[in-house]
Amino acid sequence: MTQHSHQTAPTQFMDAAGIRFAYRRFGKSGGVPLVFNMHFTGTMDHWDPLVTDGLAATREVILFNNAGISSTSGKVPASVEEMAANAAAFIKALGLKTVDVLGFSIGGFVAQEIALQAPALARRLILVGTGPRGGQDMATLTPEAQRIFGATYEVPDEIWLAVHFTPSAASQAAGREFLKRFRLRTENRDPEVNEAVAPAQLEAIAKWGASNAGSYDYLKVIRQPTLVVNGIDDVIIYSINSFILARHLPDAQLILYPDANHGSQYQYPELFVRHVSTFLDA
Amino acid sequence: MTQHSHQTAPTQFMDAAGIRFAYRRFGKSGGVPLVFNMHFTGTMDHWDPLVTDGLAATREVILFNNAGISSTSGKVPASVEEMAANAAAFIKALGLKTVDVLGFSIGGFVAQEIALQAPALARRLILVGTGPRGGQDMATLTPEAQRIFGATYEVPDEIWLAVHFTPSAASQAAGREFLKRFRLRTENRDPEVNEAVAPAQLEAIAKWGASNAGSYDYLKVIRQPTLVVNGIDDVIIYSINSFILARHLPDAQLILYPDANHGSQYQYPELFVRHVSTFLDA
Numbered sequence: 001m002t003q004h005s006h007q008t009a010p011t012q013f014m015d016a017a018g019i020r021f022a023y024r025r026f027g028k029s030g031g032v033p034l035v036f037n038m039h040f041t042g043t044m045d046h047w048d049p050l051v052t053d054g055l056a057a058t059r060e061v062i063l064f065n066n067a068g069i070s071s072t073s074g075k076v077p078a079s080v081e082e083m084a085a086n087a088a089a090f091i092k093a094l095g096l097k098t099v100d101v102l103g104f105s106i107g108g109f110v111a112q113e114i115a116l117q118a119p120a121l122a123r124r125l126i127l128v129g130t131g132p133r134g135g136q137d138m139a140t141l142t143p144e145a146q147r148i149f150g151a152t153y154e155v156p157d158e159i160w161l162a163v164h165f166t167p168s169a170a171s172q173a174a175g176r177e178f179l180k181r182f183r184l185r186t187e188n189r190d191p192e193v194n195e196a197v198a199p200a201q202l203e204a205i206a207k208w209g210a211s212n213a214g215s216y217d218y219l220k221v222i223r224q225p226t227l228v229v230n231g232i233d234d235v236i237i238y239s240i241n242s243f244i245l246a247r248h249l250p251d252a253q254l255i256l257y258p259d260a261n262h263g264s265q266y267q268y269p270e271l272f273v274r275h276v277s278t279f280l281d282a
Numbered sequence: 283m284t285q286h287s288h289q290t291a292p293t294q295f296m297d298a299a300g301i302r303f304a305y306r307r308f309g310k311s312g313g314v315p316l317v318f319n320m321h322f323t324g325t326m327d328h329w330d331p332l333v334t335d336g337l338a339a340t341r342e343v344i345l346f347n348n349a350g351i352s353s354t355s356g357k358v359p360a361s362v363e364e365m366a367a368n369a370a371a372f373i374k375a376l377g378l379k380t381v382d383v384l385g386f387s388i389g390g391f392v393a394q395e396i397a398l399q400a401p402a403l404a405r406r407l408i409l410v411g412t413g414p415r416g417g418q419d420m421a422t423l424t425p426e427a428q429r430i431f432g433a434t435y436e437v438p439d440e441i442w443l444a445v446h447f448t449p450s451a452a453s454q455a456a457g458r459e460f461l462k463r464f465r466l467r468t469e470n471r472d473p474e475v476n477e478a479v480a481p482a483q484l485e486a487i488a489k490w491g492a493s494n495a496g497s498y499d500y501l502k503v504i505r506q507p508t509l510v511v512n513g514i515d516d517v518i519i520y521s522i523n524s525f526i527l528a529r530h531l532p533d534a535q536l537i538l539y540p541d542a543n544h545g546s547q548y549q550y551p552e553l554f555v556r557h558v559s560t561f562l563d564a
Contacts, residue, residue, distance in 0.1 A: 225540075232528050232536065243525050246514050246538055254514065256528055256536040258507075271560070278556060 003029065005056065006049035007185050009063075011071060016093035017086055022071035022190070023064035023094075027056025032123055034100045034280070035062045035091060037107030037114075039129070040201050043070040043190035046160075048266045049181050054273030059280070062099070064090060066110070069197060070190040076200035080106070080208045084113030088121060100280055102126040105237060105262065106201060109133075109208050115222045125226040126276060129234055129262045131241025132248065133208055134215025140206065144235035157183070164263025166233050171259055171267060178266040219248035226252040227279040229272065231260025253279065285311065287338065288331035289467050291345075293353060298375035299368055304353035304472070305346035305376075309338025314405055316382045316562070317344045317373060319389030319396075321411070322483050325352040325472035328442075330548045331463050336555030341562070344381070346372060348392070351479060352472040358482035362388070362490045366395030370403060382562055384408040387519060387544065388483060391415075391490050397504045407508040408558060411516055411544045413523025414530065415490055416497025422488065426517035439465070446545025448515050453541055453549060460548040501530035508534040509561040511554065513542025535561065 004010075004026035014021045024044055025033075034055060038046060044063040052061050067086045068076035077083055087110055091099055101122045103111030108130025115122045131138050141149065148162040157179055165175035226249050230242040239256060246254035255275055257264040265272040286292075286308035296303045306326055307315075316337060320328060326345040334343050349368045350358035359365055369392055373381055383404045385393025390412025397404045413420050423431065430444045439461055447457035508531050512524040521538060528536035537557055539546040547554040 232534070239529070240525070243522070243538075246540070247521070249540075251540045252514070253540055254536065254538040256525075258528070258531075258533045258535055271564070274560060278553070282553070 003027070006047070006052045011044075011188055011190070014090060014093050017067075017089035019067045019072060019074040019086060019090075021064055021067075021090045021093075023062060023090070025060065025062050026052075027060045028058055029060050031059050032098055032100050032280075033060040033062050033096060034102055035064070035087075037066070037087065037101065037103035037110045038063075038069070039105035039107055040205070041193050041198055043193060045185055045190045046182065048178060048269055049184060050269035051265055051273060054269060055276060058277055059100075062094070065190065066090075068200070070193055076197050078200050078203040078207075080109045080113050080204050081117075083110045083204065084117055088114050088118045091121060097121070098123050100124045100126070102128065102276075103130060104128045104265075105130055106205055109205075112222060115224050116218065119223070122224055124280060125222070125224050126229065126279070127226060127242075127245060128229045128265055129231070129237060130245070131209075131237045132216050132219060132245050134211035135209065135237070135241040135244055137238055138205075138209030138241065139211060140209070141202075142235060142238065148236075160263070163236060164261055164266055166231070166259055166261045168259050171261065174267040178263070216244065216248040219245065220250060222249055223251065225279075225282070227276065228252050228254045229265060229275070230256050231262065231264035231267070232256045232258055233260060234262045234264075236262040285309070288329070288334045293326075293470055293472070296372060296375050299349075299371035301349045301354060301356040301368060301372075303346055303348075303372045303375075305344060305372070307342065307344050308334075309341055309343045311342050313341050314380055314382050314562075315342040315344050315378060316384055317346070317369075319348070319369065319383065319385035319392045320345075320351070321387035321389055322487070323475050323480055325475060327467060327472045328464065330460060330551055331466060332551035333547055333555060336551060337558060340559055341382075344376070347472065348372075350482065352475055358479050360482050360485040360489075362391045362395050362486050363399075365392045365486065366399055370396050370400045373403060379403070380405050382406045382408070384410065384558075385412060386410040386547075387412055388487055391487075394504060397506050398500065401505070404506055406562060407504070407506050408511065408561070409508060409524075409527060410511045410547055411513070411519060412527070413491075413519045414498050414501060414527050416493035417491065417519070417523040417526055419520055420487075420491030420523065421493060422491070423484075424517060424520065430518075442545070445518060446543055446548055448513070448541055448543045450541050453543065456549040460545070498526065498530040501527065502532060504531055505533065507561075507564070509558065510534050510536045511547060511557070512538050513544065513546035513549070514538045514540055515542060516544045516546075518544040
């Protein structure tokens with residue numbers, strides 16, 4: 001049975017690990033739900049309805065705000081490990097034994113940590129616009145990311161045109177279509193994150209990104225079938241990090257989209273839904 | 283109308299550029315045909331029927347032997363550029379104005395050169411298990427390729443287990459299934475290539491693989507939508523070269539398959555057919 005959609009799903013709440021988690025749950029129930037983990041400073045409203053509803057046509061989709069984000073209570077922890085522990089506690093509190101886990105950017109770090117901490121909980125992983133612990137140029141924000149996140153934007157949402165899309169005319173046009181979709185939900189929209197979120201997430205990102213000998217060894221332990229997706233021109237987490245993930249994970253398929261930056265799944269939403277569905281149904 | 287199959291398609295001949303080209307043509311006619319360019323020392327019989335028939339369900343498939351290979355007359359030229367000129371002459375002699383071009387390994391070099399020499403002829407490209415001019419570790423055979431091609435095999439065909447598949451149990455099992463399919467055509471099979479083929483192809487490969495400053499610049503000129511496919515563990519042409527192709531081509535999608543070597547499309551034939559069909563029909 002298909003219930004609700006990206007626009008109509010009510011925000012619900014679930015207590016776990018001393019946190020009141022805000023979440024939305026919609027789509028076709030009965031199978032393995034797909035849990036979405038959001039990027040830096042994003043909320044549930046930052047997902048693309050074409051992606052969430054596209055995937056919800058064939059499975060149940062769960063969006064949530066992790067600790068300290070927007071409508072979820074608590075504090076953003078300063079490590080990816082703690083973020084993953086909170087996410088796993090939330091998923092278990094919903095009574096779910098097995099889910100598929102999608103993570104975008106820092107959400108992709110969290111997804112990897114969920115697989116490490118609770119391997120039985122995660123059936124399959126989808127890692128989008130992300131990288132491994134200690135990946136290339138991940139110890140600090142890239143020069144491009146520093147410029148993009150340091151700039152001011154007359155229309156604040158338009159920062160995502162620079163983060164998620166390339167400068168090409170085609171990519172920017174796709175970005176403007178994404179922004180229209182992204183603004184469609186007007187009722188019960190999530191509040192923007194508060195000023196404590198970015199510093200804590202940046203601290204977590206810096207620890208995760210710090211390179212050490214054997215940085216990639218942990219990837220051999222993640223046995224879940226994994227789909228790694230990115231744009232070929234990601235300037236936020238360089239695309240080579242997606243290649244590194246696929247090289248070191250035991251069972252990962254890699255898909256990189258042309259003329260696409262960090263948010264390639266918002267540039268090619270239908271193709272992304274098709275690739276993800278093919279992967280999850282295999 | 284669907285006509286013939288991998289097993290039943292007769293070998294036909296077409297004269298062009300002073301060469302008598304052997305080819306087979308089958309599948310659903312009426313659209314843009316897909317022309318296959320074969321790997322080092324391979325003939326038309328080295329394609330996987332699951333791949334060719336899978337794609338022939340929705341389009342016309344053309345297999346052929348380039349100059350000097352098996353049942354085609356002439357001499358193998360010692361450059362990729364001449365191989366591509368011969369291939370383009372053959373395609374035009376068939377009366378075709380536009381085709382999609384698939385190339386595997388050295389066939390992928392030929393496909394890129396066809397796009398450069400005859401851009402209007404090639405609508406879309408599929409580059410499988412291949413790399414760019416002057417790619418990483420492409421100036422000579424890789425150490426793994428030297429070992430694999432230098433060894434002797436009790437069952438000669440089993441060389442392809444080492445070339446196309448990884449050492450994992452799952453990949454080797456897939457390889458044995460491939461070998462069964464590969465041997466299915468027993469009537470009108472192509473003769474094996476003669477002893478002049480490998481040296482000429484190796485000379486062409488060495489020239490193509492030699493690295494120079496700006497080796498990748500030519501890729502910006504290839505405007506065709508391109509699908510780059512490989513295994514994540516290709517030891518014949520290292521997988522990083524597929525990443526480099528996708529980075530430098532203006533419009534390339536990259537798909538790398540898990541636990542797969544040079545012949546990933548033979549390890550995941552159904553998934554490959556699905557990905558290629560999605561790409562060609564976009």
